[in-house]
Amino acid sequence: xxxxxxxxxxxxxxxxxxxxxxxxxxxxxxxxxxxxxxxxxxxxxxxxxxxxxxxxxxxxxxxxxxxxxxxxxxxxxxxxxxxxxxxxxxxxxxxxxxxxxxxxxxxxxxxxxxxxxxxxxxxxxxxxxxxxxxxxxxxxxxxxxxxxxxxxxxxxxxxxxxxxxxxxxxxxxxxxxxxxxxxxxxxxxxxxxxxxxxxxxxxxxxxxxxxxxxxxxxxxxxxxxxxxxxxxxxxxxxxxxxxxxxxxxxxxxxxxxxxxxxxxxxxxxxxxxxxxxxxxxxxxxxxxxxxxx
Amino acid sequence: xxxxxxxxxxxxxxxxxxxxxxxxxxxxxxxxxxxxxxxxxxxxxxxxxxxxxxxxxxxxxxxxxxxxxxxxxxxxxxxxxxxxxxxxxxxxxxxxxxxxxxxxxxxxxxxxxxxxxxxxxxxxxxxxxxxxxxxxxxxxxxxxxxxxxxxxxxxxxxxxxxxxxxxxxxxxxxxxxxxxxxxxxxxxxxxxxxxxxxxxxxxxxxxxxxxxxxxxxxxxxxxxxxxxxxxxxxxxxxxxxxxxxxxxxxxxxxxxxxxxxxxxxxxxxxxxxxxxxxxxxxxxxxxxxxxxxxxxxxxxxxxxxxxxxxxxxxxxxxxxxxxxxxxxxxxxxxxxxxxxxxxxxxxxxxxxxxxxxxxxxxxxxxxxxxxxxxxxxxxxxxxxxxxxxxxxxxxxxxxxxxxxxxxxxxxxxxxxxxxxxxxxxxxxxxxxxxxxxxxxxxxxxxxxxxxxxxxxx
Numbered sequence: 001x002x003x004x005x006x007x008x009x010x011x012x013x014x015x016x017x018x019x020x021x022x023x024x025x026x027x028x029x030x031x032x033x034x035x036x037x038x039x040x041x042x043x044x045x046x047x048x049x050x051x052x053x054x055x056x057x058x059x060x061x062x063x064x065x066x067x068x069x070x071x072x073x074x075x076x077x078x079x080x081x082x083x084x085x086x087x088x089x090x091x092x093x094x095x096x097x098x099x100x101x102x103x104x105x106x107x108x109x110x111x112x113x114x115x116x117x118x119x120x121x122x123x124x125x126x127x128x129x130x131x132x133x134x135x136x137x138x139x140x141x142x143x144x145x146x147x148x149x150x151x152x153x154x155x156x157x158x159x160x161x162x163x164x165x166x167x168x169x170x171x172x173x174x175x176x177x178x179x180x181x182x183x184x185x186x187x188x189x190x191x192x193x194x195x196x197x198x199x200x201x202x203x204x205x206x207x208x209x210x211x212x213x214x215x216x217x218x219x220x221x222x223x224x225x226x227x228x229x230x231x232x233x234x235x236x237x238x239x240x241x242x243x244x245x246x247x248x249x250x251x252x253x254x255x256x257x258x259x260x261x262x263x264x265x266x267x268x269x270x271x272x273x274x275x276x277x278x279x280x281x282x283x284x285x286x287x288x289x290x291x292x293x
Numbered sequence: 294x295x296x297x298x299x300x301x302x303x304x305x306x307x308x309x310x311x312x313x314x315x316x317x318x319x320x321x322x323x324x325x326x327x328x329x330x331x332x333x334x335x336x337x338x339x340x341x342x343x344x345x346x347x348x349x350x351x352x353x354x355x356x357x358x359x360x361x362x363x364x365x366x367x368x369x370x371x372x373x374x375x376x377x378x379x380x381x382x383x384x385x386x387x388x389x390x391x392x393x394x395x396x397x398x399x400x401x402x403x404x405x406x407x408x409x410x411x412x413x414x415x416x417x418x419x420x421x422x423x424x425x426x427x428x429x430x431x432x433x434x435x436x437x438x439x440x441x442x443x444x445x446x447x448x449x450x451x452x453x454x455x456x457x458x459x460x461x462x463x464x465x466x467x468x469x470x471x472x473x474x475x476x477x478x479x480x481x482x483x484x485x486x487x488x489x490x491x492x493x494x495x496x497x498x499x500x501x502x503x504x505x506x507x508x509x510x511x512x513x514x515x516x517x518x519x520x521x522x523x524x525x526x527x528x529x530x531x532x533x534x535x536x537x538x539x540x541x542x543x544x545x546x547x548x549x550x551x552x553x554x555x556x557x558x559x560x561x562x563x564x565x566x567x568x569x570x571x572x573x574x575x576x577x578x579x580x581x582x583x584x585x586x587x588x589x590x591x592x593x594x595x596x597x598x599x600x601x602x603x604x605x606x607x608x609x610x611x612x613x614x615x616x617x618x619x620x621x622x623x624x625x626x627x628x629x630x631x632x633x634x635x636x637x638x639x640x641x642x643x644x645x646x647x648x649x650x651x652x653x654x655x656x657x658x659x660x661x662x663x664x665x666x667x668x669x670x671x672x673x674x675x676x677x678x679x680x681x682x683x684x685x686x687x688x689x690x691x692x693x694x695x696x697x698x699x700x701x702x703x704x705x706x707x708x709x710x711x712x713x714x715x716x717x718x719x720x721x722x723x724x725x726x727x728x729x730x731x732x733x734x735x736x737x738x739x740x741x742x743x744x745x746x747x748x749x750x
Contacts, residue, residue: 044711045422047443130579151579153729240582241725256415257714259439261422 039266044259056266066267069247070274072157076246077225079161080168084221085214087165088172093202095173096180106177110170117167121234124163125150156236156244163231168224172217179213180206211290219282226275247271370648373404374656375417375427378479378635378672380407386669393661394652401648421445426640429649429656434466434634435717437475438709441467446474447639452650458658462704463675467636475636476657479672481604482700483537483631484619485509486691491516491523491598500599502699504623506541506566509599513574516598525574526599527588529581530567530724532717533631533707534601537622538563540629540705547708553745555720556738562625564734568727578728592617603633604697608670611690619691621699629705634675673697712748719744 014021039056041049060066095106112120127134128149136146150159183206191201229248232238238245238253247267254264379387384407391403406427408416414436420426432440440446450473456464463477485500492499495516500509513525528534535555536546544559554560571578581587589606591597593613600606601622610617622630637656639649656662663674663681673685686694710716723741726732 043422044439044443045418046440046445129583131583148579151582239722239725240578240729241722256418257718258712259418259714 035265035268038262039269041262043261045255045261046259049262052262056263057270059263060266060270065242065245066247066250068242069245069250072244073226073228073246076157076161076164076228077222079158080164080225080228081218081221083161083165084168084172085218087169088217089176089214091169091173092176092180093206096177106174109173112167113170113174115167117230118234120167121163121231124159124166124231125235128159128162150236150244151240153240153243156240160228160231160235160244163235164225164228167231168221172221175217176210176213179210183209208291212292215282215286215290219279222278222282223275226271226278369400369402370645371402371404372429372643372645372648372652373406373427374637374652375406375408375413375420375430377408377410377413377431379405380409383669383671386665386671389665390656390659390662393659394655397655398648398651401652403652421640424642426642428643428645429637429639429653431478432475432636432638434636435707435709435713437467437636437638438469439711439713440638441469441472441474442711445641447641447643447646447649448472448474449476449639449650449653452646454650454654455658458676458678460675460677460701462632462701462706463634466634466706467638475638476653477675478635478637478657479666480632480634480675481672482633482697482704483601483603483622484696484700485622486592486600486602486606486610486617486619488592488595488598489616489618490595495598499618500620500623502621502696504620506623506625509623510574513570513599517574521596523596524576524591524598526570526601527575527581527591527597528567528570528601529588530571530578530721530728532720532724534567535563535720535724536707537629537631537705538566538625541625541627542566543626552749553742555745556735556742560738561734564724564727564738566625568724568734571728578725605672607691617691618693619696620693621696624703628703630700630703632701632704632706635672710749715748716745719748 038049040051040053042052042055043049091109095102095109099105126132128136130136130146130148130151133146133149135149139146147155149155187205187209188201191205196204227248228246229252232244232246232249233252236244238249248271251264251267251271254260254267374391376387384405387405391405395402413431417427417430426445437446450471454473454476456473459477460480463480464473467473467475467477485504487500489499492512497512497515500512509526515525517523517525539546539555539560542559542562544555544557544563546553546555548554555563571581576587576591584590588597588600588602589609592600592602593610593615595615604619621628637653639646639653643649657674658676663676663678666672666674667681667685670688674681682698686698688694708716719741723737727734727737
C-alpha cells in the first residue's frame with residue numbers, strides 16, 4: 001500500500017475497524033495499561049494513589065495467601081483440564097457417529113456452555129449440598145456417606161472442578177467434533193482396508209489429525225482455567241477458611257473488599273505473565289506434537 | 294467526480310455508524326453507574342449557581358434574615374444522597390423525610406440513589422475513585438474510619454450542627470481525631486431473642502439479664518433435642534460475635550501499644566465459647582452456611598430456643614407465630630453488648646458543604662426523621678431523646694423491649710482500623726478453622742494476631 005491510493009485504502013479500512021477498535025482501546029487495552037500503572041501504587045480507591053514502585057510485587061513474593069491461591073489454581077487446572085479434555089473427546093467421538101437423535105444429543109451437551117456461570121454454579125451448589133443435595137442422596141442409596149463438598153476443606157476445589165467440567169464439556173466437544181468431521185473419510189477407509197483395528201485407527205489416524213483442534217482447546221481451556229472465578233465465588237467464596245481461594249478471587253477481594261487496588265493490579269499482572277509464559281511454551285512446543293495435515 | 298461524492302457520503306455514513314458504536318459501548322458504562330449522572334447534575338447546578346449569583350444579590354436584601362442564609366449560596370442546589378439502608382423496604386419513608394426537608398429548604402433538592410448493602414461499598418468506592426463521589430452518603434461505623442482517614446469526608450465540626458441532639462456514644466463513634474466526620478443516623482443492638490414456648494415445654498425459667506454464658510449453656514443443653522431438630526441456641530461464629538465475647542470476658546482486642554492482643558487468655562476463652570457450640574447445642578456451620586437465612590427460618594419454625602441476633606429481627610418475627618421475648622445478652626465476667634451504627638456523611642469534595650451539612654443534620658436529627666423511623670420500625674434514630682422512644686417501647690412483642698436500651702448501658706464497639714474488612718476476614722477465618730479443622734484456639738488466634746498486626750500502619 002503505497003501512494004495516495006494506498007493511504008486512502010488504509011483510511012477506509014481503519015474507519016471500518018474503528019467501531020471495534022475504539023471499544024477495544026477504551027475497554028481492554030486502556031484498562032490493561034492502567035492496571036500496570038496502578039500496580040506500582042498503593043491505592044484504596046478513596047485516597048489519592050501513592051507510588052510504591054515494585055513494592056506490591058515484592059510483597060507478593062512473600063504472600064502466603066497468594067501462593068495458596070496460585071497452588072489452588074494449578075490444583076484446579078490439574079483436575080479440570082484432563083477431565084474436560086478426555087470427557088470432551090469421548091463425547092465428540094461418540095456423537096461423531098451416525099446415531100439416532102445425534103443432533104439432539106449434541107444440543108443437550110452444548111446447553112451448559114451457553115448457560116450463565118452463576119446459574120451453573122448455583123445449580124451445582126444445590127446438587128452438592130452436603131445435607132439436602134441430590135448427589136449425597138444418590139450416594140447414600142449405595143451406602144456411601146457423601147462428603148461435605150463445598151463446605152469441606154478437602155472437597156471444595158473438587159466440587160468446583162466438577163461443576164466446571166460439566167459446563168465446559170460441551171465446548172470441548174463441539175470444537176473436537178468440528179475437527180473430527182474435517183478428517184477425510186478416505187483416510188479412515190484406507191486404514192480400514194489395510195486391516196487397522198478401530199483402536200489403531202483412533203490412535204494412528206484420528207488423533208494425529210485431531211491435534212490442531214486439541215491444541216486449540218487446550219490453550220483456550222488453560223487460559224480460561226487460570227482465570228477461574230465465577231464458580232469459586234458463587235460456590236465457595238474462597239472458603240471454607242480460605243481453603244479454595246484462587247487468584248482472580250483474591251484480585252476481586254483485594255480491590256473491592258480490602259481497598260488494595262494496587263496490590264490486586266500487581267496480582268493481575270503476575271497472572272497475566274504466568275498465562276503468557278505458559279501459552280508461549282505451548283506455542284513453541286506445538287511442533288513436536290501438533291500435526292497440520 | 295461522481296465516485297468521489299459517493300465515497301464522501303459513505304464516509305459520512307460510516308462516521309455515523311461509528312458514533313453509534315461508540316455510543317453503544319459507553320451506554321453500558323452509564324447504565325451500571327447511575328450515580329454518575331447525579332454528580333453530573335450537581336456540577337451543572339454548581340455552574341448555574343455562579344452565573345446566577347449576581348442577579349440574586351439584588352433580591353437578597355429584601356428577603357427575611359432567616360431565608361437569606363439559605364439563599365446566600367445562590368440558586369437551587371441539587372444534592373445527591375447515596376444510601377444502602379432505604380431500599381427496598383423504606384424508600385417511601387426516606388421519601389417522606391426528603392419531602393419534609395425540601396419543603397423547609399426550597400433551594401435544596403435531594404437526589405436519592407440507592408444500592409443493596411452487598412454492592413454499596415463497591416459502588417461507593419468506584420465513585421470516589423472516579424472523583425464522582427455523591428455529595429452526601431451513608432456509612433457504617435466499621436467503614437467510617439477508612440473513609441475519614443483517607444480524607445474522603447467533610448469535617449462537619451463547624452457546620453452548625455447540634456451535638457446535644459445525638460446519643461453521645463453514637464456521635465463519638467463518628468469522631469476521628471477530634472473531627473466530626475459524620476452524624477449518627479441509626480443504631481441497633483444485639484439481644485438474646487428466645488422462644489417462650491420451648492422454654493415452657495422444657496420447664497426452664499426464661500433467661501434474665503443476670504444470666505452468664507454458663508446459664509445459657511446449661512439451658513441450651515436441656516433445650517436441645519436433635520431428634521426433633523430443636524437447637525438450644527444459635528450464635529454466629531464471626532468477627533462481630535468474637536470481639537463482643539472478648540469484651541464480655543474482660544479482654545482487649547487491641548492492647549495498650551495499639552497492637553492486636555486478642556490471643557490472650559480472655560481471647561481464647563471467647564473463641565472457645567463461640568466455637569464449642571456448633572454441631573452440639575447449635576446447628577453446624579455447614580448447615581448455617583448451606584442455606585440462606587437459615588437462622589431466621591429455624592427460629593421462625595419454632596425450632597430454635599435462643600438466638601443471638603439484632604433488634605432488626607423484631608418486625609419479621611412479629612408475624613411468625615412464634616411466642617418470643619428478648620433479654621440483654623448473657624455476659625461472661627462482665628456485660629458487653631454489640632451496637633451497630635450508621636451515619637450520614639458528606640463528601641470532602643462536595644461543591645455545597647453548607648447545604649450538605651444542613652441535609653445531614655435534618656436526615657439524622659429532625660423530628661420528622663425520628664417519627665418516620667419509629668413509626669415504620671426502620672432502624673432506631675440515634676438521637677438523645679428518650680421521650681421520642683416512648684412510642685417504640687410501647688409496641689409488643691417483644692414485651693421486654695426495654696432490653697434494647699438496657700443493652701446500651703454496656704456497649705462494646707467493634708475495633709476499627711483502616712484495613713477493616715481484611716481484619717474481619719482474618720478473625721472470621723481463624724474461628725472457622727477452629728471449628729472445621731480442629732486447630733486449637735490458641736494457635737488460630739496467635740496466627741490471626743500476627744496477621745492483623747501486619748495490617749496496621
